[in-house]
Amino acid sequence: MAVSSGYDGSGAAAAPFRVLGPLEVSGELGAVSVAPGRQEIVLGALVLELNRVVETTRLVDVIWAHDPPKTARAQVQICISRLRKALSDGGVDATIETRARGYILRGPEDATDVGTFRRLVTEAHALAREGLKMPAVETLRSAIGLWRGRCLAGVPSEVLAGTAAQWDESRLEAVETCMGLLLELGRHEHLVGELMQLVAGHPLRERLRGHLMVALYRSGRQAEALDTYHQGRALLTEELGLDPGRELRDLAQAILTDDPGLALAEQPEPRALVATQVSPPAQELGADPDPVVTPRQLPADIGDFVADDTIVSAICDAVTEGQASGPLSVALVLGRPGVGKSTLATHVAHRLATEYFPDGQLYCDLRGPGGQPVHPAQALGRFLRALGIPGEAIPDALDECAEMYRSLLAGRRILVVLDNAVSESQVMPLLPGTGSSGVLVTSRSLLTALPGTRRFDVDPLSQEQAVRLLGRIIGEHRVESEREAARVLIRLVGGLPLALRIIGARLAARPHWSLTSMWHRLENEHRRLDELAHGELSIRASLSLSYDGLAAADRRLLCLLSLAEGTEIPSWLGAALIDDRTPHPADLVEPLIDMRLLDITAMDQGGEIRYGLSQIVRTFTHERLAAEIPEAERAGAVRRMVGGWMALAERAHKEIYGGTYTLVSGRGERWHPPEDLVRRCLRDPLGWLESEQTNLLSAVELAARSGLDELCWELATTLVTLFEARGYPELWERTHRIALTAVQEAGNERGQAAVLGSLGTLHLHRGEHEAAGPYLSAALGIFERVGEVRGQALCLxxxxxxxxxxxxxxxxxxxxxxxxxxxxRAQDVIGRAYVLGEMAHITMRRADFTRTRSYLDEALGICRSAGFDRGQALVLRRLGQMLMYQQQYEAAERTLLEVLAMVRARGDLVGEGYVLHDLGRVNAHLRRVEQALQYYAQSARIRARILDHSGAAAVRADIVAILGRPVTSVS
Known part of the structure; x- marks a missing residue:
């Protein structure tokens, strides 16, 4: 569920730190990205203790509830440093200050939503003590409205979960107090439904159950009130072996004996809650006041409705909250085509109609025949006639119609359902003027200009919900007998309710069809949309309404986006597809998001939004792509898209190595995203390569299929930067086999040499020295023939x-x-530094420590000048080994522990495996057997994980050696 942000439940600007739900931070520049995991945990702990010192030991405990690492304090310091930068960059009005024992998040008292909640609840209690019950209720509703889910939802900390649970308990207490005040105000009839939902969600809370019993009793439902008590008593006995508390038992006895003390004390009911029985405008028009027309225009509810109960309840609350607080409540239900917005709105409307909107329900589908928007004057005419106004009395002018409409609805409790709204201008004249009515709008567009609106995103059905829907349509026995086929069908249509209803209708009409046969029909992407049609139901028709409503340029972009085969689409990619050099490429896809044809899926490490095409939309746009975009234009889009991935991967390599060192470059055409975006994305270049791994692999494959052999081999070999550091030998081989086929078919000699040489390096990485030789020799021969100096150096x-x-x-x-x-000769300083380190290893084994130190000092200076962290770690590891050879074991250990911290900070699994092995050997020499075995075990696990079988075998040999004989060598 997505609710519009910017303001909290109190109507004030939202606090920059929000923890009453998932952790969110915002500043002057908008949302602030906080890395998940440790940074989220540390910030959550600081926010909950705003302006109070949080000790470092406390932060260690909330991150690592059990067995914190030795580097825990250092890691907390790193988190604090990164959080400070994120808050500063985002323009957040708060700072993290260091204290002797910990840290303090310093900010205004209203900087957190928990602070706002605490203030509002205190104000509400004060108002209630002064007898101002309705203002107290409104204040409590504002406080409760701050919640967006469970406190700190999704923050992975067992310790913080306990504190968060206390805040969730405070919310329930506020809800209970609010319900009690509303009962005192005589709102019992209107509270029954809400209290039933609350008791169902919290069946062991006796205060809520007592409120429900009172509401039922005062509504003339004495038997149901007693049944509610007995249900609670049975549950308490079964769950806890306890009887209800005295207060609940006394209440049940009072209901049973019809105790007069339960009657509502007489008091004037607040004006905002009085339901007018005679329509004031009818008197103004000179009509008889006695018959008041009660429209009942809702479409039929469906018996097999399936949805998330949480969002249903939230929409119900949003539509009805105006009756308690005064201002008009508008709930906007958003979602992609076929997600079930209209069905959900109809279900919610029926659920609320009798209890909350007894004066009638108005309904209009604002998308007319052929998909053309209904003019608001036409909709108003329908509504006015439904409210009893003769056709000849309806004004011609739109504003006069709207005035009459608002007058008719003033003071009446009428629900207005506006289905398939296209724009704000279409909806605004149809809004009532007072909060006694409620409005429920569905749309594929965001409609951000609608005032007082709470927005709810409807997601496709979950696997469980979709299975339940299919079962209700075709029978649970058919679904259970082919459970796996049902799951595949659901996945093929992305859980879209419309598609599932079409599948269900077709299967119901043909009992002899199996779910497996339907699965095979949908497997063919070219016929999938043909299969997803039954009677008047059609996925293609539903999508066409949105697609045809786009501008021509937006339709072209959507079609080209279907060429992107990864699971997520970065913001720059749309600009690459249409060769637009805008500095803000995310703006290009906003119309597609507004029409719910493109989904926002995540935010990357650079703060850029990422997008996704659902499987159904991708299938639809592939159809249109072939029909509407010329082949030459499609080929150019693919070339720019792969060129964009190549430019970014090459830039990531440069950021890591300090230049294009150790890389054979080709002549593939690059497409460069905006520089500001590139800098943001590549703040952590290796992390970016890791996060974009799926897209980069898809780009290699797409380049091969599209005849882009030069880009194919360049991208494959550049990705070795990731494969080598993070230990992905299987991906290294997969991409290179694809690239090798592409360059061989194209007769691309230079590309063949680069791929063959890199495959030789892969075999060495795996410890397969005999297999590596032929690849390296073949590559060297080609490099010599074409005059590629750097390639020759790498092979040698x-x-x-x-x-x-x-x-x-x-x-x-x-x-x-x-x-x-x-x-x-190639001016490749990093390649040279690597070779110097290897030469040092040879001279070290010969005990020529003077030359060894000279080689290492030069190599270390090169790596530091270039800013190549991984190279520095490699050289320092050799230095640690030299100290070990010189029997300076304590100094060797200090150096190697420094290297271990470096490789772990970079996520360099390969380097970590080697250094742990070295540390095991140092500790073996120092006769710390237990510590040595721990290092060996860690090294063996990592090397097995990255498929370094020879390395794992070497570690196991050392384990045997330490247990049976002394360790004498270093490899």
């Missing part, structure tokens, strides 16, 4: 690794020296 470097494996250090050293000369 890796061939040296093979010689070292064979024990020929002289031959390896000669190859490394050749590789260094080629890297020098």
């Amino acid at each position: 470097r890796d061939l040296a690794r093979i010689e070292r494996h064979h024990g020929d250090d002289d031959r390896a050293l000669a190859l490394y020296e050749s590789a260094e000369r080629y890297f020098l």
